[in-house]
Amino acid sequence: MMLLLYFNTVLLYTVDTQRLEDDMAIINWAAGKRSVVILLWLGMKMSTTCVVYFLFKHWALLRPKKLIFGLLDYIFALTYLVYQIIFFIIPVMILIYYKLPPISSFAILAEQVRLSMKTHAFVRENIPRAVQFKLHQDNDEKDPRPYPCFANYLYFLFAPTLVYRDVYPRTFCIRWNYVAWNFLQFLTCIFTSCIAFHRFVVDIFQHVGHKPFTPVDFVLTLSGAMAVGSLAMFLVFYGFLHCWLNAFAELLCFGDRVFYQDWWNCTSFSKYYRTWNSVVYDWLYSYIYKDFYQVLGRSSAMVIVFLVSAIVHEYILALTFRFLYPVLFILFSSFGVLVVFLTRRRTSSGWNVFLWMSLFMGWGFLIMLYSMEWYARANNCPSYVHPYLDYIVPRSWSCSVFKIHSYQRIIDS
Numbered sequence: 001m002m003l004l005l006y007f008n009t010v011l012l013y014t015v016d017t018q019r020l021e022d023d024m025a026i027i028n029w030a031a032g033k034r035s036v037v038i039l040l041w042l043g044m045k046m047s048t049t050c051v052v053y054f055l056f057k058h059w060a061l062l063r064p065k066k067l068i069f070g071l072l073d074y075i076f077a078l079t080y081l082v083y084q085i086i087f088f089i090i091p092v093m094i095l096i097y098y099k100l101p102p103i104s105s106f107a108i109l110a111e112q113v114r115l116s117m118k119t120h121a122f123v124r125e126n127i128p129r130a131v132q133f134k135l136h137q138d139n140d141e142k143d144p145r146p147y148p149c150f151a152n153y154l155y156f157l158f159a160p161t162l163v164y165r166d167v168y169p170r171t172f173c174i175r176w177n178y179v180a181w182n183f184l185q186f187l188t189c190i191f192t193s194c195i196a197f198h199r200f201v202v203d204i205f206q207h208v209g210h211k212p213f214t215p216v217d218f219v220l221t222l223s224g225a226m227a228v229g230s231l232a233m234f235l236v237f238y239g240f241l242h243c244w245l246n247a248f249a250e251l252l253c254f255g256d257r258v259f260y261q262d263w264w265n266c267t268s269f270s271k272y273y274r275t276w277n278s279v280v281y282d283w284l285y286s287y288i289y290k291d292f293y294q295v296l297g298r299s300s301a302m303v304i305v306f307l308v309s310a311i312v313h314e315y316i317l318a319l320t321f322r323f324l325y326p327v328l329f330i331l332f333s334s335f336g337v338l339v340v341f342l343t344r345r346r347t348s349s350g351w352n353v354f355l356w357m358s359l360f361m362g363w364g365f366l367i368m369l370y371s372m373e374w375y376a377r378a379n380n381c382p383s384y385v386h387p388y389l390d391y392i393v394p395r396s397w398s399c400s401v402f403k404i405h406s407y408q409r410i411i412d413s
Contacts, residue, residue, distance in 0.1 A: 002192060009195050023198050031103040040094055040108055045157075047087065048115045053153050055079060056123060060130035060146040080123060087116060092319060102320050109316045117162050117283055122153060124287050125164040159254050160245040162283035169255030182247035189239030193232060200228040201371050208375040208396060222368055229363030241277060267351040268343040269336070269358075284309065306337050317370070323377065324392045327369045331362055372396040 013020040059076040091112050095105055126148060133146035152166050159168065204224055237260070245259045261275035274281050284305050292301040310332040318324045339358065343351055373396045381399030383390045 005192070005195060005199075009199070023194075026198070026202070027194055030101050032101050033098060033104055036094070036098050036100065037104045037108060040091055041111055044087070044091060044108075044112060044115055048119055049154065049157060051083065052119050052122065053150060055083070056126065056130075057147045060126075060133070063130060064133055064146065084116060084119070087119075088112065095319065105320045106316065109319055113312055113316065114162075115157075118157060118164075120287060121162055121164040121283060122156065155252070158248070159252055160248045160259065160279065161254070161256065162279055163286055171250075171253045171255050174253060175250055179247050179250045182243040182250070186239050186243040186247065189235045189243065193235050193239075196228050196231050196235075200224055201367065205368075205371040205375045206379075208372050208379060208381075208399070222364055225368035225371070226360050226364030229365075229367040230360045232367065233359060233363050237276075241279075245279070265352065266355055267346045267348065269339040269355065270344060272355060273340070280309075302340070303337060306333055310336070321370065321374055322391075323373060323394075325370060325373050325394055328366060331365065335362075369396075 013023075055076070059072065063072055091108060095108055100108065129148075130146040148166050155168075156164050161168070204221060241260050246257060248254070249257050258278050260278055263272050263275040266272040266275060288308055289301045289305050292304050296304070310329045313332065314324075314326050314329040317328060318326075343355070373394055376394075376396035376399045381395040383393075383395060
């Protein structure tokens with residue numbers, strides 16, 4: 001199917017060279033301002049590398065001396081909280097100030113969330129170590145310090161995992177051909193996604209706001225969005241969770257490579273959430289679910305995990321597109337939770353079909369609704385609300401309703 005898509009695209013660009021120039025211009029714009037992206041990434045990386053480690057190190061060293069024993073813990077907790085808030089605010093301010101385009105914004109926001117999750121994992125895993133450390137007593141013979149060495153922390157920041165450990169399983173050598181092959185496949189996935197979005201998103205949704213959008217159009221558009229959504233789902237899974245993570249794991253001789261499991265065979269959504277992205281699931285289970293489970297119980301902890309995941313996903317999308325359209329949040333925090341209870345303990349293959357159809361429908365709705373809102377704003381659909389409310393009030397609704405009503409009046413007349 002990919003080869004047929006490539007062949008069709010080559011023929012299209014051969015016949016219409018202007019189309020090739022226009023599509024390349026869109027890609028160049030969407031991933032533009034790369035110098036700002038690189039500098040901002042370096043700033044976030046250096047901040048996480050130096051500030052977090054040395055802040056934790058000094059707290060861990062001062063704590064056993066009991067200088068201001070109880071107050072010191074509160075000072076560290078407050079400083080850590082302030083750092084996390086600043087770490088989110090400053091990159092977002094820079095992102096908005098320089099008006100970074102969508103792909104560049106998404107890259108910065110995803111890296112921001114990743115580094116924040118790694119920071120929390122490092123602090124959360126090593127706090128018990130610092131608390132249990134006693135001066136002038138026998139501690140861990142392998143590492144008698146109340147904090148891990150900097151080399152372990154630095155390796156963790158680059159390793160394809162979000163759960164901190166002092167030591168990970170390691171391989172003995174780097175297979176450079178394997179690294180090159182995975183990076184090549186990753187680039188191919190990006191190229192395929194660009195083709196798919198140009199052919200099935202730009203061409204379909206670029207006229208939103210310029211012509212009537214009837215219920216028949218809605219059904220036809222949804223069916224097309226489901227096709228490109230399912231393709232996007234496979235490309236995200238294979239391109240990132242398989243190719244990208246395996247390439248970096250090989251470069252770093254990282255041995256624990258369970259980045260996903262056989263989610264395609266799942267008959268329940270609870271198992272699907274555990275196996276689709278094991279890297280993020282392990283972090284959510286270790287640092288969100290387990291902590292809240294001890295306080296609130298199983299069901300409440302699970303709902304909090306869903307809410308945290310939905311909020312983070314919507315945070316990235318809202319700042320990437322510059323509008324808040326909480327489709328993903330609503331689907332994930334409502335339907336996503338409901339189907340967990342609906343498909344619990346289901347084992348028949350029919351529920352596997354239900355899972356696949358739900359995924360196709362979900363990705364289709366996301367592609368369609370976010371694309372409609374993006375092009376409604378790009379095509380200058382009028383806003384009827386206060387400028388501050390315009391960020392959260394969908395223009396595609398008012399614009400499409402206006403067009404439908406105008407179209408209906410023409411038919412009636």
